[in-house]
Amino acid sequence: MGNAGQTVTPNGVARRRPRPLSPLREHLRDTFWFAPAVGLVGAAVTAVVALELDGLLIETLQREGDYDTVSSLIDLADDTKSIITTVGSAMLTFIGVVFSISLVALQMASGQFSPRVVRLYVRSRITKCTFAVFLATFLFALLVQASYQGDTDPRTVQTVPFLSSIACVVMVMVSLVLFIAYVNSTIRLMRVSHVIDRIAWESFRVLDKHGAAGAEAPALGPASAEVAHRGRAGVLRDVNIARLVRVARRYGVVLRLIPRIGDFVVPGTPVLAVHGGTGPPPRALRYTVSVGVERTFHQDLGFGLRQLSDIAQRALSPAVNDPTTAVQCLDRIVQILAAVAGRPLGALRHCDRRGTVRLVQDLPGWTDLVDLGFAEIRGCATGAPQVTRRLMAALEDLTALAPEGRRPPLLRHRELLRQAVERHVREPADREFALLPDRQGIG
Structure with missing residues (x-):
């Protein structure tokens, strides 16, 4: 299923137009x-x-x-x-x-x-x-x-x-x-367990909306024009895909979203690149880009991992010291990454009714998602053997599930975790215990 009412082929091309009121509906829910x-x-x-x-x-x-x-x-x-x-x-x-x-x-x-x-x-x-x-x-x-x-x-x-x-x-x-x-x-x-479960559920809902993306960005040629952001500064929450596709079809061009959903943009920042013709007038692109004070789940593929990582880091802080909550976050991070391990990631292409690509939207890559899920937790987990053991098990499981080309980021995090534990844990027996993979952390 594609984004809000469109189907996406395995090569990442959206065949049906999204619902026109999808952004408005999500904004009202917020x-x-x-x-x-x-x-x-x-x-x-x-x-x-x-x-x-x-x-x-x-x-x-x-x-x-x-x-x-x-x-x-x-x-x-x-x-x-x-x-x-x-x-x-x-x-x-x-x-x-x-x-x-x-x-x-x-x-x-x-x-x-x-x-x-x-x-x-x-x-x-x-x-x-x-x-x-x-x-x-x-x-x-x-x-x-x-x-x-x-x-x-x-x-x-x-x-x-x-x-x-x-x-x-x-x-x-x-x-x-x-x-x-x-x-x-x-x-x-x-209860934190239900909050974590709800975040994971929202993440999978967004993943189902995005569907599959193309492994490589389509060949669009050089951009003939760029459209700058004219509104207030803030986080790019979402874009009105149906309206952008309609405008691109009307003017016979292909639009490419330059920043990713979740990026912070300021007035004057280029947000859309125009390929294949003269850029549409600014009036035609009004209300196509939504900027707010915080990120939302609507079109943000990495926001769920961002929240799970934040909860895990706070749980591992000296003021809280709750490694079990961090392990629960890792469980859901592994679940999300396992779901996208075999999916193409990259450029999502939205088509008009005739099947012509009209809008190209970049999504986070596999390395980006792995770093988002593990990098910060790994840096805070060296003093918690329950978390390091669960992290080692997570990296092993994902290495077995991921295709050969997607294993290097996982192996890199595994090696960095081993080096961090060796630096911070003095006793050899404690180091061996902390690096032993365990899906429950410590039983």
Whole structure:
């Protein structure tokens, strides 16, 4: 599967265009305001519809002369009025509790794991859904309370909040279920093993989107023009592939993304090279490059390894001294690298509907990914035999899985690890023990 709705052939050519709204969808997932805002709007619309149905129900009963039923509905609404009032005040308390739990979870994640994993909490669907439903229930209860009338005469009353009261009670029940699910999800995300598993899952999702890349960059010839970045400075988060392919087809050129996803760009930095014709005007390339303050998973193939390496380094610091967490990170790093060991890496080519290459995007190579996964952990692991043993086992396993041409980086890291242990560990028996491969570290 290619990037967001496109298939990629083994030589790295994308045959189908990606979804046009893919970057927008990912950017909205990285925000926390969108889902609660949709919940508030939905609550207001639902309240208007429910109250309108209540008015039609009373009008129909009055037209048919069924005043006894109207009186029964009035009595029932009076009984539920206290429930709705209680719901309005209780939901505000629930919102405060959820907000407090979220702040504590964010602080713990940032301090104990890595600041990069905070976005996992921001992107959590259950957290956003819980906030949205709680706020929607609170607003809905307020609107229902405002609809109560003092008139109790079944002949003259205009509306009785019967259906809206039932809807409010249903929303409360849904809120309680979501609160239980939210607490369970937050507790799971506060455990490092689940955070590491979630990072690995996100990494494989990105890997499936990218599909296979060409082993070598396509022959494009010299660039006829370059397009400079005109926006603010920041990290290149992603590019709107569908729009770039459409612009390149319209002007009959091939565009090549110069920086990689995750690179820091400043105004004036060349971001696109034009091959085969005159460059498109700047107006046609607006909103094709997204720059932000931090990296995202959307199109960043190495961001998962970056987070796992950060968590492992923090776990190996003298202040934390948690080698078991570093071993868990190595387990997932090996899993990710094993998945890409046999895949072509290099240039990803995106085509238009006719199969013509219109956009070329560079991906990290095998050596880049191996260095990202092992270099910094290896430098911090010399005093932790549990980690060095697991690292030796990881390098041996990947050496056996990787093709012959991809083994040199692994052998290099193995030799560097051996040299580092020999320098820092004095006793020969301890050195031999620290360099013995063990998939569990130390049992």
